[in-house]
Amino acid sequence: MRPHVDQRQARVLALVRERGTARVAELAGELGISPVTLRRDVEAMAARGEIQRTHGVISRLGSDPAGVEPAGVEPGAAGTGAGTERGAAGPVIGMVVPTTEYYFADVVRGAREVVEARGARLAVGLTRYLAGEDRTQAERLLSTGADGLLLTPTWQAGTPGPGEGAWTAELPVPTVLVERWAPPGHPAASLDRVASDHADGAARAVRHLAELGHKRIALASRETPTSGRLGTGFAAAVATLGLEPAPAWPATGAASSAAAGTAAGAASLAEAEPFARTLDYLCAAVAEGGVTAALIHSDTDAIMLIPRLQARGVRVPEDLAVITYDDEVAELADVPLSAVAPAKREVGARAAGMLLDRLEDRAAGREGPRQHLDLLPRLTVRP
CATH class of the missing domain: 1.10.10.10 (Winged helix-like DNA-binding domain superfamily/Winged helix DNA-binding domain)
Structure with missing residues (x-):
């Protein structure tokens, strides 16, 4: 025992x-x-x-020990290479992210490369998208010696809701928001930040599809921290290019019970009702709404959707051309899919460099202007 x-x-x-x-x-x-x-x-x-x-x-108490390893860190997530002890190198950078898998694997990798190359150490705390866990992890990393924070708050819309997120601007160390943003007037808007320009990524996909001759294009995305910006960029591109609007997204609960039953066993990445609603929407958009192309977020949803679309008579790409968003596994589909890829690794690298520069400036008594950096995604066209 x-x-x-x-x-x-x-x-x-x-x-x-x-x-x-x-x-x-x-x-x-x-x-x-x-x-x-x-x-x-x-x-x-x-x-x-x-x-x-x-x-x-x-x-x-009263002794003079040699360095601290931050607690609250996922095993194996913190850098442990030679030269990363505080006594032999620079600061400890705390990084709070929802996960170190899928999208954020490259974000963390990019941050770690820059942090270790500059003689510092990275310690990662995970939130698993749990409400309030971002603040808990940030405070835990600070309590164990983090000199600065790379922070991805658990904001469901990618930006703080009413009364949410003000604590991020009150942290006692330099902090950089990563893949999150706060609107003007919000306290967190005063923080440095580095993010993917998802609105531009969606617009790139729309432009490409329009150049291929598609006049009516749909956006299919579950509610995620990315979806709001995707919707903004998608709508702006449709308007700018003079395209015909796609049918409106169905109301919650519009999915058929038959489709829900089909989707329920598809995978754990999508709940049955939202997945079935997306399937129903795309089928109706093609059959009745004149839609001939779609931007689907994410890759995994697209890979699950395509065989089900085909089973219901919608041929891909003959009836519906598809571009996915994220480009994590799009090339692994039965027929490799064209995809928009946010610069995930570069986001992590730029955020880490920005934070380390901020720490160096502070140590030298300098305080430069805050920075908001948006990195443009890349469209990869696959035959």
């Missing part, structure tokens, strides 16, 4: 007082617990003022 947390922490405290200092990894092995568990204990004990912690080392 595992020892009770109070007993375990008492044992840790006794060993640290006896030895003066102890390395987290070595102490975890000696106690037979995981480093993640020990870091949580260390965080709680430090918060109570029982011990000191710095980069990978804990010590009794």
Whole structure:
């Protein structure tokens, strides 16, 4: 049976007082617990003022330990390469993201490359899109020594809702928003930020389809932090190019029960009702609305939709030309799909560089203007 947390922490405290200092990894092995568990204990004990912690080392009060490894970090997510200890290098950069998979895998990779190349260390906290977890992870990283934050808040629309997100502008360290934005007048609008210009990405897709001769183009996207900007760019491009508007999106609950039953087993990436509603919408848009092309967000939804469209008599690409958005797996479809690819890796890299520059300026007593950087997505056309 595992020892009770109070007993375990008492044992840790006794060993640290006896030895003066102890390395987290070595102490975890000696106690037979995981480093993640020990870091949580260390965080709680430090918060109570029982011990000191710095980069990978804990010590009794009054000692002079050698560096701290931020807690609240996904195992394996933080950089651990040579030269990343605080005593041997620069600052610790905390990065709060919803996940390190799919879209954000490249964002994190780009940030990590720049952070480590400049002699700093990256520590990643995950939110799993849980409400309020972004603030919890940010505070946890700060409590364990992060000098600056790369922050992707859990804003369902990609931008803060009413009364949401003001805390991001009150953080005590330089902070860069990543793939999120705040409207003028919102406190978070004063932060540096780097994001993909999803509106431009949608417009690129519309322009390409229009150049191929399509006059009526549909947008199919579930509600995500990206969808609002996609809709803005899509509508602007349709108006600018003088295209005919596609049929209006169906109201919630319009999906047929038969379609919902078909979609329910498709995959865990889409709930049955939204997926079925998208399927019904595209079928009706082609059969009754004169639509001949669609921008579908995301790749995974498009790959699941295409065989179901074909099963209901909509041939792809003969009846419906498809461009997907994200370009994570579009080339892996049965017939590789053309796709719009946000510059995910570059977003992470630019955000990390912006934050490190901000920290260097602050250390030198400088304070340059805030920056809002939008990176344009790329359209990859596949035959």
